[in-house]
Amino acid sequence: MERYRSFSRVLKEKFASPVRKISLDAGFSCPHRRGGEGGCTYCDAWGSGTGAYGQGRSIPDQIACAISRGASATKLAGAFLAYFQAHTNTFASIQTLRSRFEEALTDPRVVGFSIGTRPDCLPEPVLDLLDELNRRTYLWLELGLQSAHDETLRRINRGHTVAQFADAVERCHARGIRVCAHVIFGLPGETREMMRDTARFLASLTIDGVKFHSLYLVPGTQMEMEYRSVPFPLLSQQEYAEIVADALERLPPETVVQRLTGDPPRTIPPEPPWTRDKAGTLALIRGELARRDSFQGALCRG
Numbered sequence: 254m255e256r257y258r259s260f261s262r263v264l265k266e267k268f269a270s271p272v273r274k275i276s277l278d279a280g281f282s283c284p285h286r287r288g289g290e291g292g293c294t295y296c297d298a299w300g301s302g303t304g305a306y307g308q309g310r311s312i313p314d315q316i317a318c319a320i321s322r323g324a325s326a327t328k329l330a331g332a333f334l335a336y337f338q339a340h341t342n343t344f345a346s347i348q349t350l351r352s353r354f355e356e357a358l359t360d361p362r363v364v365g366f367s368i369g370t371r372p373d374c375l376p377e378p379v380l381d382l383l384d385e386l387n388r389r390t391y392l393w394l395e396l397g398l399q400s401a402h403d404e405t406l407r408r409i410n411r412g413h414t415v416a417q418f419a420d421a422v423e424r425c426h427a428r429g430i431r432v433c434a435h436v437i438f439g440l441p442g443e444t445r446e447m448m449r450d451t452a453r454f455l456a457s458l459t460i461d462g463v464k465f466h467s468l469y470l471v472p473g474t475q476m477e478m479e480y481r482s483v484p485f486p487l488l489s490q491q492e493y494a495e496i497v498a499d500a501l502e503r504l505p506p507e508t509v510v511q512r513l514t515g516d517p518p519r520t521i522p523p524e525p526p527w528t529r530d531k532a533g534t535l536a537l538i539r540g541e542l543a544r545r546d547s548f549q550g551a552l553c554r555g
Contacts, residue, residue, distance in 0.1 A: 256542040257501050257549040260462070260511040267391070268364060270331040275319040275363075278339040279353045280306030284374060285341075285412040293399075294409045294475040295437070295468070297518075303339065312356035316363065332364040334391070343370040343379045350382060358390065365391030367433070372396050372421035373413040384428045393462065393511075394425055397435045401454035402447055405440050409476065415454070422458050433462030433511055438496050439488040440468055441476070445496060452500035456553055460508055465500065466515035467493045467534070469523040477524070490527040494537035498545065506550030513538050 255262065264272040286292045305315055316335065335357035343350065357363050366386065386392050398418050400406060406414065418434075425432050434455055438448050455463060467488060470477040479485075488496070497513055504510075514534045517523035527534070542548065 256539070256547065257510045258506060258508065260509050263509050264334075268332050272332045272334060272364065274334045274336045274367065275316055276303075276336045276338045277312060277315050277357070278303045278305040278307075278310075279312060279337050279342060281337075281340045281342050281344050283341045283371075284344050285371070285410075291410060291475065293411055294479065295471070297471045297474055312353055313359055316357065316360050320362065331362070333360075333362050334365045334367055334393075335363050336367040336369070338367075338369050341370050341374050342368050343374050343383075347378050347382055350379065354382075354386060365393070367393045367395055369395040369397075369435075371413060372398070372418040375421050375424065380424060380428060380430075383425075383430055387428070387430050393431050393433050395433045395435060395464070396421060398451070398455075399435060399437045400440055400443065400447070401451040402443070405443055405447070408442055409440060419458060422460065426459075431461040433464060433509070434460050435464045435466065436500075437466045437468050438493060438500075441479075441485040445499070448496050449499050449503060452503040455508070456504050459505065462509035462511050463500075463504065464512035464515075465497050465510075466512070467528050469515070469517045469525065469528040471518065471523065472521055480524070487525050489525075490530065490534055490537060494534065494541045497538050498541040498547065501542065501549045502547055502552040504549055505553050506548075508549070510549070 283292055306312075310318075312335075316333070320333065337353070337357075345353075354366065354368075357366065368383070383392065383394060396418065397411075398415075399409065399411060401415050403415050406412075422432050422434075436451055436455070470480055470487075493514070501510070514531060515528070516531060517528050523529060
């Protein structure tokens with residue numbers, strides 16, 4: 254019994270065959286790193302990217318290599334989503350954005366996009382381009398929220414407000430663009446009730462999708478250095494599983510759950526170490542829902 258609406262199920266329903274995401278680095282940067290702002294305190298210098306584009310690897314080359322690696326690892330799929338993941342993927346001129354996105358569509362195996370960006374980096378000309386792409390292919394826009402509390406966003410130097418996120422979602426929905434929100438549970442200063450509030454906030458926006466991430470500290474980031482200086486509580490694996498179950502209960506049943514936990518970089522030792530145990534975390538989340546005999550939307554109001 255599936256107790257939440259998984260992304261894999263939604264993709265199978267739409268495309269009638271397995272679909273896999275391919276993470277791409279399109280060579281973009283982040284506006285929040287300019288002018289000495291420093292970016293989010295939890296973010297490393299690569300911004301969840303690989304630097305591949307800057308190393309001369311084009312978008313089609315990255316796609317071909319990823320498909321080849323997947324086939325050799327028996328992760329077979331007949332279709333793929335191009336995931337523009339690194340940094341802010343709407344932070345460039347319209348001409349540059351169009352060129353990079355069109356490059357991905359030259360591969361007939363690419364059936365859609367996921368584009369990761371910030372809610373404060375969506376001017377109207379960019380939305381015009383996304384609207385056009387959404388009419389041509391299967392499109393998800395992934396917007397970082399992390400928390401529905403402005404005090405938390407200030408503490409982690411997020412650089413935008415909750416109201417800006419809500420406005421971005423409203424403008425996307427007015428054009429029929431699907432929005433997936435990114436949320437981090439376990440941020441410093443947040444209580445369990447505050448994390449539940451974030452789920453309630455997303456429910457109030459009728460968000461299309463959500464990605465849950467557990468906080469992990471990457472060596473060398475500002476947040477990791479703050480933790481070493483003045484430690485703050487980090488969630489245990491069981492606590493995280495319970496909080497994700499809390500959030501799922503408060504989301505509408507139609508919201509697509511794209512992720513239940515994140516993946517720390519393989520090259521670094523994360524803190525806490527359990528964040529590397531993805532299979533164990535997923536089992537605990539499913540087990541917690543089963544223990545409660547609960548499901549996504551069980552406590553959703555409205």
